[in-house]
Amino acid sequence: MKDEEPREVSASRRAFLRGIPVLTAAAAALPAPALAADGKHHWAMLVDVRKCIGCQACTVACIQENAVPEGSFRTIVSTYSVKLTDADQPAGTYMLPRLCNHCEEPPCIPVCPVGATFKREDGIVAVDGDRCVGCAYCVQACPYDARFINHATNKADKCTFCAHRVDAGLLPACVETCVGGARIFGDLNDPQGELRRRLDAAKAEVKVLKPEQGTEPRVFYIGLDERFQGKVEGQGTLWQPRKAHG
Amino acid sequence: MTPDIVETVNVAREIAWLPWAVQYFFLIGLSYGAWLVSLPGLVFRRPGWEGISRLALLAALVCGLTAPVALLADLHQPGRFWHFYAYFTPTSWMSWGAFFIPVYLTGLILYAWLAFRPALARHADEGGKLAGLARVLAYGGHESRKALMAAALLTFVGAALVALYTGVEVMLVRARPLWHTPLLPVQFFVTALAGGLGLALVFNRALPGGGDPAATRRMAVALALTQLVALLVGVVWLVLGMSGMSPVHAQALAEVAPSANWKVSAVWAVVATVVTLALAVRRPGSGLLIGLLALHSAWMMRWTIFIGGQEVPKTGAGYYSYQLPLGPEGLMGIVGTAGLWIFLFVVLTTLLPLDRIGRAERVGA
Ligand code: SF4
Ligand code: SF4
Numbered sequence: 001m002k003d004e005e006p007r008e009v010s011a012s013r014r015a016f017l018r019g020i021p022v023l024t025a026a027a028a029a030l031p032a033p034a035l036a037a038d039g040k041h042h043w044a045m046l047v048d049v050r051k052c053i054g055c056q057a058c059t060v061a062c063i064q065e066n067a068v069p070e071g072s073f074r075t076i077v078s079t080y081s082v083k084l085t086d087a088d089q090p091a092g093t094y095m096l097p098r099l100c101n102h103c104e105e106p107p108c109i110p111v112c113p114v115g116a117t118f119k120r121e122d123g124i125v126a127v128d129g130d131r132c133v134g135c136a137y138c139v140q141a142c143p144y145d146a147r148f149i150n151h152a153t154n155k156a157d158k159c160t161f162c163a164h165r166v167d168a169g170l171l172p173a174c175v176e177t178c179v180g181g182a183r184i185f186g187d188l189n190d191p192q193g194e195l196r197r198r199l200d201a202a203k204a205e206v207k208v209l210k211p212e213q214g215t216e217p218r219v220f221y222i223g224l225d226e227r228f229q230g231k232v233e234g235q236g237t238l239w240q241p242r243k244a245h246g
Numbered sequence: 247m248t249p250d251i252v253e254t255v256n257v258a259r260e261i262a263w264l265p266w267a268v269q270y271f272f273l274i275g276l277s278y279g280a281w282l283v284s285l286p287g288l289v290f291r292r293p294g295w296e297g298i299s300r301l302a303l304l305a306a307l308v309c310g311l312t313a314p315v316a317l318l319a320d321l322h323q324p325g326r327f328w329h330f331y332a333y334f335t336p337t338s339w340m341s342w343g344a345f346f347i348p349v350y351l352t353g354l355i356l357y358a359w360l361a362f363r364p365a366l367a368r369h370a371d372e373g374g375k376l377a378g379l380a381r382v383l384a385y386g387g388h389e390s391r392k393a394l395m396a397a398a399l400l401t402f403v404g405a406a407l408v409a410l411y412t413g414v415e416v417m418l419v420r421a422r423p424l425w426h427t428p429l430l431p432v433q434f435f436v437t438a439l440a441g442g443l444g445l446a447l448v449f450n451r452a453l454p455g456g457g458d459p460a461a462t463r464r465m466a467v468a469l470a471l472t473q474l475v476a477l478l479v480g481v482v483w484l485v486l487g488m489s490g491m492s493p494v495h496a497q498a499l500a501e502v503a504p505s506a507n508w509k510v511s512a513v514w515a516v517v518a519t520v521v522t523l524a525l526a527v528r529r530p531g532s533g534l535l536i537g538l539l540a541l542h543s544a545w546m547m548r549w550t551i552f553i554g555g556q557e558v559p560k561t562g563a564g565y566y567s568y569q570l571p572l573g574p575e576g577l578m579g580i581v582g583t584a585g586l587w588i589f590l591f592v593v594l595t596t597l598l599p600l601d602r603i604g605r606a607e608r609v610g611a
C-alpha cells in the first residue's frame with residue numbers, strides 16, 4: 001500500500017504537502033530526527049467524526065504500514081449502535097476513530113522506569129524500543145487504552161503518528177487512506193496550514209477525549225458526542241480478536 | 247432491557263500486568279508483613295514471641311527471595327532488567343522501587359543470617375543434614391545483638407520503602423479509578439501484614455506437636471486486629487464512594503458497581519474477612535485455618551485489584567473478560583513462583599529444620 005502512488009490526492013493531503021518545504025534529494029538523505037527536532041513543527045490531528053464512515057481503512061492501513069501484530073491495534077474506529085428516539089429507524093451507528101492522542105501532558109511518560117517513553121520536540125510521543133523493558137507501566141497509565149505490549153517485539157507499542165513517514169514529509173498512513181476525509185493531520189504551529197485553519201474555524205465544536213484527565217490531547221475531534229467522550233456507558237463488544245496468545 | 251448503546255467494533259486490550267505481577271505483590275507483601283512479625287521476638291525480645299518470630303523470619307526470607315523472580319518474569323524484556331539501574335528515572339515510582347528492593351533484601355538476608363547463625367552452628371554441631379554447609383554459613387555461630395539491631399534497622403528502612411512504593415506505584419495510576427484511591431496502599435499493607443501473620447501461623451502449625459498454643463493464641467489476636475482494620479478500611483472506602491464525599495472513591499465504585507463479578511468478589515472478600523475475624527476471636531486455637539484464610543484473602547485482594555482492574559476498559563463499554571492462559575503468561579506464572587517458593591523452603595529448612603527454628607530458646611546474648 002505504501003509503495004503505491006494514490007491516483008487522487010485528497011484536499012487535506014494536498015494542503016499538507018503545500019506546507020512542507022520541497023525536499024531535495026540531499027535534504028531527504030539527512031537523518032530523519034534532524035528534520036523533526038528543529039522545534040518548528042507541532043504535529044496534531046483533527047478527526048471530523050461527522051465524516052467518518054466507519055470503513056476501517058485507516059485501521060488496516062496502520063496495520064500494514066506499521067506491521068502491527070494480529071489482534072493488536074494502534075488505531076481503530078470504535079463503532080457503536082445507538083438507540084434513536086427521534087427517527088423512524090430504531091438505531092443509528094456512531095463511529096469514533098481512536099489512536100494515541102500524543103498528549104501535551106502525557107501520563108505515560110513520567111511513569112516509565114527507564115525513560116524509554118519520551119516526547120519529541122515536534123510533539124510526537126514515542127517509545128525508544130532499544131530501552132523499553134516491557135514493564136507495561138505506561139500501558140496502565142494511559143487513560144485512553146492507546147498502548148499495548150506488542151507480542152512480536154515484547155515492547156510497549158502505540159500510534160507514532162507514523163513518525164517515520166512524517167519525518168520523510170509524508171502523511172500518516174491512516175490519514176493517507178481515510179476514505180471520508182475525516183482525519184486531518186498537520187502542524188499546530190503553521191497558521192496557514194489546513195489543520196490550524198480548520199481548528200480555528202470550528203473552535204467551539206472542537207473537543208478532546210477525557211478532558212478532565214488533564215492530558216491535553218493533541219488529537220482533536222469535531223462532532224464528538226459527549227456520551228463517547230469518556231468511558232462509554234453501554235454494552236461491551238463481544239468481539240475479542242485474540243482470546244489467548246499462543 | 248436493551249441498552250441505549252451497544253459497542254459493535256472495538257479493541258479488547260489484553261492484560262499487561264500478568265499473574266506474575268500478582269505473585270510479586272503477594273510475595274513481597276507477605277515478606278515485609280512476616281518480617282514485621284519477626285520483630286517482637288527477635289528485636290524487642292517480647293516473652294513468648296521468640297519461636298513464632300523466628301518462623302515469621304523464615305517466611306519473610308522465603309517470600310522475599312521468591313518475589314523478585316516473579317517481578318522479573320513480569321517484564322516482557324526480563325534480560326533488560328539492568329536498564330533499571332542504567333537509566334534511573336526519578337519521576338517513576340517503579341524506577342525507585344528497583345533501588346528499594348535491593349535495600350530491603352540486603353537487610354533481610356543480613357538480619358536473617360545474624361538471627362539464625364547460632365542455630366546454624368548448633369545444627370552443624372549436632373550433625374544435622376548438610377552440617378558442613380551449615381557450619382560454613384554459621385561462620386562461628388556467634389550471636390551479635392548490635393549487628394542484629396543494625397541489620398534490623400536497614401531492613402526496616404527497606405521494608406518501609408517497599409511497602410510505600412508497591413502501594414503508591416499502583417495508587418498513582420489515575421487512568422484506573424479502581425487503583426487511584428489513597429486507601430489502596432493501606433489496604434495492601436493491612437492484608438500483607440495479615441498474610442505474614444497467616445504464613446507464620448501455618449509454619450507454627452507444621453511444627454511437631456502443632457506449635458506452641460500460647461503463641462498461636464497471641465498470633466490469633468494480632469490477626470483478628472488486622473481483619474478488624476481491614477473491615478474498617480473497607481467501610482471507609484464504601485462510605486466515601488457511596489456518599490460522594492470523595493470523587494475518586496465514587497468513581498472507583500461506579501466503575502465496578504454494575505458488574506456481577508465484582509459484586510461476588512466484594513461479598514467474598516467481606517465474608518472471608520469476617521469469618522477470619524470471628525474464628526480468630528472465638529477459636530484462637532484454629533491457627534492453621536485462620537492462617538490459610540488470611541493468606542487466601544491477601545492473594546485474592548491482589549488478584550482482584552490487578553487482574554480485575556485491568557478488565558475494566560478505559561474508554562470502551564462494558565468489561566473485558568480475562569481467561570487465565572495456561573502458558574508462561576498465565577497459570578505457569580503462578581505455578582512457577584509456587585515451585586520456586588517450595589524449592590527455597592525445602593533448601594532452607596534442610597539447612598535449618600522448622601522445629602529448630604520454631605523452638606523457643608535463646609542462647610548466649
Ligand atoms: S494517549 Fe496515552 S499513550 Fe498517547 S500520549 Fe496520551 S497517555 Fe501517552
Ligand atoms: S513498557 Fe517500556 S515504554 Fe512502557 S513504561 Fe515500561 S519501559 Fe517504559
